[in-house]
Amino acid sequence: MQTRLAEQYSNTPLGKEADKVLRSCVHCGFCNATCPTYQLLGDELDGPRGRIYQIKQVLEGGEASISVQRHLDRCLTCRACETTCPSGVEYNKLLEIGRELIEQRLPRSWLQQLYRRLLIYSFSESRRVGLLLSIARLFRPLLPAQLKKRIPLVVNTADAHPRTQARSMLLLDGCVQPAAAPHINKLAIQVFDRLGIQLRTIAESGCCGALQHHLADSEGARDRARSNIDAWWPVVEQGAEAIVVTATGCTPMVKDYRHLLRDDEQYVERAKRISAMTKDLSEVLRREDLSELSPNTSKRIAFHSPCSLQHAQKLDGVVESLLKQAGFKLVAVRDAHLCCGSAGTYSILQPALSTQLRDNKLDCLQEKQPDLIATANIGCLLHLQAKAEAPVIHWIELLASG
Numbered sequence: 048m049q050t051r052l053a054e055q056y057s058n059t060p061l062g063k064e065a066d067k068v069l070r071s072c073v074h075c076g077f078c079n080a081t082c083p084t085y086q087l088l089g090d091e092l093d094g095p096r097g098r099i100y101q102i103k104q105v106l107e108g109g110e111a112s113i114s115v116q117r118h119l120d121r122c123l124t125c126r127a128c129e130t131t132c133p134s135g136v137e138y139n140k141l142l143e144i145g146r147e148l149i150e151q152r153l154p155r156s157w158l159q160q161l162y163r164r165l166l167i168y169s170f171s172e173s174r175r176v177g178l179l180l181s182i183a184r185l186f187r188p189l190l191p192a193q194l195k196k197r198i199p200l201v202v203n204t205a206d207a208h209p210r211t212q213a214r215s216m217l218l219l220d221g222c223v224q225p226a227a228a229p230h231i232n233k234l235a236i237q238v239f240d241r242l243g244i245q246l247r248t249i250a251e252s253g254c255c256g257a258l259q260h261h262l263a264d265s266e267g268a269r270d271r272a273r274s275n276i277d278a279w280w281p282v283v284e285q286g287a288e289a290i291v292v293t294a295t296g297c298t299p300m301v302k303d304y305r306h307l308l309r310d311d312e313q314y315v316e317r318a319k320r321i322s323a324m325t326k327d328l329s330e331v332l333r334r335e336d337l338s339e340l341s342p343n344t345s346k347r348i349a350f351h352s353p354c355s356l357q358h359a360q361k362l363d364g365v366v367e368s369l370l371k372q373a374g375f376k377l378v379a380v381r382d383a384h385l386c387c388g389s390a391g392t393y394s395i396l397q398p399a400l401s402t403q404l405r406d407n408k409l410d411c412l413q414e415k416q417p418d419l420i421a422t423a424n425i426g427c428l429l430h431l432q433a434k435a436e437a438p439v440i441h442w443i444e445l446l447a448s449g
Contacts, residue, residue, distance in 0.1 A: 048072045048099075053108035060310070061144055062106065068141040069103055071134050072096075078128035078138070083386045083404055084121050092118045095128035095138050102145035111152035119146055121400065123393055124261060125354035125386040130361070139359075140306075143260075150263045163262050166392050170223060171254040171271075177226035197433045202230040212245040216331070217279055217290045219301065222254035224294050224425040231425070234447040235293050235328060241339050246291060251278035255292075256307070257300040261391045269311070272304045276317050283324065290325045293443060295424040296391065299359035301325040327356065328443060329365040329423070337373060343448040344374035349417035350442065351408065351431065353424040354386050366423055366442055373446060378415040382407075389430035401430070409435055421445060 050069045056062030078095035079085045085094030092101065092114075101115045119142065128138050154160070169175050183198045190198075216239070224231055236246045256271030279290065292298040305322040308314045350367055357363035367377055388394060388404030412420050413436060420435055421442040422428050432439040 048074065048103070050103065050107070052106050056106050061147075065102070065106055065141055065144045068137050069099065069106075072099055072136045073134050075133065077131050077133060078136075081127040081131045081384055083123055083125060083127070083388075084400065086385070087400060087403060088121075090118075093121055095122075098122060098145070099136075099138070099141060102141055102148075105145065105148055105152075111149050113153065116149050116153055119149060121397060123354070123386050123388070123390040123404075125390060126358035127354065127384055127386070130358045130363075130384070143265075146263045147265055163264075166395065167259055167262060167264060167267065170392075171258050173220070173222050173225040173253070176223050180226055197429075199227050199429060199432065202228065210240060210245070212240070212243050214244045215282075215285075215287050216244055216246055217282055217287050218246040218248050219255065219275075219290060219292045219294075219297055220248050220252060221292075221294055221297055221425075222258070227429060228425055228441070231293055231441045231443060234441075235291070235443050238332075238340065238443060238447050239291075242335050242337070244288075244335075247282060247287070249278045249282065255297040255300040257297060258391060260300060260307075268300075269307055272301075272307050272318065273311075273314055275301070276304070276314060276321055279321065280317060283320065287324070289331060290321065291328055291331055292325065293328050293423075293441070294426075295327060295353045295355040295360070296426050298325060298327045299355055302360070327360055327362060327365075327423075329356075329362060329369060332369055332446075333365055337369070337446070340373065340446055342373055342375075342446050344376070346418040346445075347376050347378055347415075348445065349378050349380055349412045349415065349420050349437070351380070351387060351412055351420060351422040351427060352383060353422060353427045354390070356423050357384065366421075370421070370442065370445060375445060378417050381411040381414060383411070385411075387427050387430055389424070389426040391426060394426075394430055405430055405434060413437060419445075 048069050050066050052062050052066055076096050082094045091097040098118060101118060105111050105115060122142060126139050169179060187198050218232060239246045252275045254271055256268035259267035259271060292301060302322050302325045304318040308318040352363060370377060386404055387408040388401035394401040409431060417437055420431060420437050420439045423442055428439050428441060
């Protein structure tokens with residue numbers, strides 16, 4: 048794709064990065080074939096190719112209009128287009144640039160800004176998420192059945208008391224998951240303990256920064272990254288093998304710290320090391336001997352592979368392979384590449400599209416009447432759970448079921 052970036056961008060690091068991505072696009076449109084919003088709306092401007100053109104126009108000096116902002120807002124950031132693209136276009140990087148430029152050139156209304164700041168404030172700290180859930184659970188008995196399902200119940204799991212092991216890894220605690228489903232990390236700690244690995248959580252670490260990043264708060268995301276690096280660094284220097292993440296929506300963010308902090312001289316080298324050490328739960332377990340585990344494999348499972356797992360991290364099929372090796376029966380899922388509509392705050396900011404995507408996904412997941420639906424991300428789990436007929440769980444619960 049030929050480009051003529053406006054003078055204020057052409058010689059900047061942002062402009063050079065955008066230009067590189069734009070020039071790699073060959074207009075083929077294969078991306079639209081796997082784009083969830085294009086599939087729903089049928090509008091070229093709501094597909095990756097159309098969004099690329101709109102960002103290009105803004106970078107070349109065109110108007111940063113409300114229309115452009117709306118079409119970029121509708122993007123799920125699922126990155127299915129990157130999986131499909133034969134030219135290797137780094138669409139996600141271009142989208143980040145486009146969103147940041149639009150925020151700068153077309154400030155949102157004070158009400159929209161307030162709403163987004165409240166989302167960041169409310170959901171980026173596990174204590175605040177826990178408080179909101181506690182209040183919601185108090186009123187849960189009074190709510191209609193459909194609203195009740197949106198409020199996750201507490202899953203009683205014994206606290207993990209891992210033994211001191213020769214091998215040690217860090218575990219990202221996160222923000223929403225510790226409050227909404229604390230049993231997931233507890234079970235991960237128990238499973239790793241049985242494999243001879245001690246998983247350690249660091250109280251000073253927290254939200255990975257993805258929430259801020261998706262809402263175009265780049266500096267807030269960088270602050271989160273720096274805070275986590277500072278919290279983890281002493282343990283990293285003590286010899287921790289990896290940073291394990293059980294919520295796949297967080298893993299790509301931490302793996303991208305090296306890019307996020309590339310211009311920060313104080314943090315860039317540490318960020319590179321942190322990114323290199325960060326592993327999805329499945330990346331670690333596929334290299335371990337799981338014969339010590341004896342899970343209950345009697346249930347038929349439909350697995351929903353989150354976009355952050357199969358597209359952002361390119362780990363499609365890894366969890367499914369692990370579950371099959373453990374003896375579980377997995378049913379085939381139609382359109383497994385498509386997003387469930389959760390996508391961080393997307394289900395809050397784009398409720399109509401998100402609901403339609405979720406309902407379509409559940410039709411595919413429940414088509415063969417599985418006993419359970421398993422997934423790998425807390426956002427997907429909660430989103431699907433609100434409407435699913437079958438129970439929805441994190442896949443580590445299956446390995447811990449013995």
